[in-house]
Amino acid sequence: MPAAVCMVAVVDAAVARTAGRLPAAFYVLEIGTAAVWTGVGVLAAVIRPDRRAGWLMQVLGLVLMVDAPAGFALAGEEAWVAADLVVARSVQPLQIALFSHLLLSYPEGRLRRAAERGIVAAVYCFAAMVGVATAIDTARLVTEPGWGDAVPPAGIAGGGSSPVVNLVWLSLAVVYLALLIDKVRRATRRRRRVLAYPFGAGVLLMLLFLVTTGFAAVDGQSPTTGLLSAVLAYLAVLAMPGAFLAGLLRERLSYGSVAEFLRTLEYAPVRQLQAALRKALRDPGLEVAFARADGYVDEGGRAVSLPGGDGRAVLNIGGEPPIAVVLHDASLTDEPKLLTAASSATRLALDNARLHELVREQLSEVRASRWRIIEAGVEQRRRIERDLHDGAQQRMLAVGIALRLLRQRLGHGEPGAVALLEEAQRELQAAVEELRELARGIHPAVLTDQGLSAAVRALARRLPIPVAIDDALSRRLHPAVEAAAYFTVGEALSNVVKHSAATTARVGLSLTGDRLRVEVVDDGVGGADPALGSGLQGLADRAAAFDGSLSVTPASPTGTRLVVELRCG
Template structure:
């Protein structure tokens, strides 16, 4: 038996003993006209809250609703001790008689997740606890039951000085503040109901309807107390308000049992459908039916890309906290295969069942994951081809622009100088010679620019002298100091060398433009049949491949030869670009 289960059994025993003590106190009390009815009401409500609360607590230890229900039952039984003829017990029961109101409000605001969802809700609950403890204490320091139309009541053992007018004023203040708190709680519950989905409302309606009825009757009761209604009439309204209060745990239990029965049938149907080969979309529909959540979505984990995709292969971002959606990951053989995105209420109501259903469907989800992975690769290939076409078109435009603005202009200038020189050759040979010299300079500049353009298309040094020399040239021309680590001297397939060269070239260009680095290092080596190229810098980090076309173009270029680009660029920790190129 676990420690939690032992604690729950101990609390159950304490609840039984407290209820029996209340039964003995009320049956022997002269404060009520029908002690049997009052005792039965106290036990039906108190034991109901404790029993259902402990059951829910044991079923879902991470959800505080069960704990709050049990606390409500204990607080109610403590309040029932206020019917005792014993002065000490009577005083204790009266002093903490209103505490269960605060626990009830806490439970309703925390239902069904067990958590308060906003700062305003936390303030309301804190105010309720403060009002029913520290707020009530001053009242009973000056309250003499004999002066409060209760001649049969025992004496108040903590009475300091009887002051009827002060007690009346304090009671009015406490009742007014209490009514305002209850009203605020009602507003929160109504707003939550309006935001709830149809599936959520089906689960909320039993508890909310009874809880709201209790709160409304309490407001009426407080208003009549402030108005000075006859105590007998107040007792009648009090009894009426306790009927929906006592129903709350039983309605909650009925909701759990109903959901369990519906789910059991749905799970059986799910297992039967999993015995066949589900068509596309059928698995999602079966899981949605099993969990009674038509909004359920399935997303699939791609371990190589470390991301989730939908059934069409599109990248999916999981919902965050506070979105009203929950994510249950499904694992198979120790690895994540998929995730079930569902209404957060489903997790609050039956979190463990979601895990069990996901585990039962893990094989089918693994099959769908493989299909989604294939669709993702196809989608990625399509997008990559589109980007490659766009990049190719942009490169052609750049070459055209560079040729027009650079070498072409120099060649035009050279042709003009040669025509002018020919015209002056007889009359002014010296001037003609100077013009020819200028034309020669223009020709050399044009050739250098053409070589620079050709280097961007296909570096001649790479073809002629190999990757090691080509990388030394890149390192020497880089505007930041570059350390060359291991670089194989043997020749590799042309596609591999070209891909490695452009990885280093683009990485060093980014270092110079964006990294604000003082040093970079290039390392190239063979690892398990792959050619691994790594460029690291000590710059500012924070590189985003999606922000520009350079790194994304590199990734597309590598994808053509089944290579892979990895980027590690935490802000403030520099950037490391790693390319893994197949090289068998």
């Protein structure tokens, strides 16, 4: 199509140079304005290859280029110039038919209603009739000598000053304008935004056409009518291509919105999916409904009924049966690629949300299972400590009492036997002390009876170095948390005594929200590293079991600071 337009433009330029009576700038403007439609049509076809609007604009540009000599003021009487003028004036009415077709079928380039197809067909038929009549009349005039001054202006729609032709054009324009307004009235809000630019300019152009045609029908081709026709022609050429292109660009921007929607999926939770889709598809009334056994519900859990021909359409997400549906403006069905992209993006968002929810559920199950294991371990330690205290230890104490009574009965009569009994008593007492220490290491009774603070103080009193206790706890904690904190302090203080060469240590206990902070600081040589020792790594693992953390840093001026945080809830 652009090649044909260029060829016709060369012929028009030759006509203007051979027989033109006006300045060259006039003919450049005439040919250039016709080329605008072709250029915009090509651009529209590139932007929206799935639309016929670009092709119609290119055809209209070709007709305007062929029609251009009809507006030239010609002085020559060359035969080829006369033939070109006949052709130009014969196709002149066709520009009205093409323009009406383009505007009423915009943006798809298809006429969907019977009334629309009927009015456009009527305009084409009448344009062809007027074109044939104009061609015959013009051919008769250009065969006469001095025809350059004898050919009257054809008017924007052809037919010259014929009242009958102008009245028919006026009738068709009234019906066409009614259908145009009805199309806007029936359009949804989203479709109206697409139609706003071209239809606004188109309605203005149609009103001006009605005015000029009305004047022509009443008083013929007066100077005022000729001036309005010229203004109307230039307005159509300069304003309408940009309006059509702006509308197509506005549609095309929807794809960029979907791309932006895809980029934000990682950060948009399901409850924000509807708002993100509304923005991406430029449909403020869009709704997302999720499938349930008994129908569909919205984000708030309210039941949603699927639309039935009320300007809304349904987009299924996730196969059959769908996992969700998108209730959208029916005009979006004209954008299958856009809907496919939106559907894929929405499916991806829902799958991501489902996977995140599955991971959260599994993590919750793991945490609950780990917590149950921790509690079971603490309870098992308590049971062992009770069994040792109430069972073996009590029996050993009973044996000790029996040995003491036996020694008293023997008196000093058997020195060897008495010595053996005394040795047995000493060994038995040592065994009792070791058993008590073992029970205390498994789970100290003071921890169960009096809590973490008392247990840590009791632990500090048994150490060979002074230990200061900074206790800010105001309440008892969960037994599992207290046990984990106690053994953390015990392990840390044991490392201080064995490895740090410290002279003093300090233990801090504090509670912030649901986080217990345990801090052990010494004034030793420092250098502790969790990666270098299984003891510190064990403390880190213990903290991780409570969704906590462990950090080891140098203390000032010397020594090591170990900080463990545990989740209490």
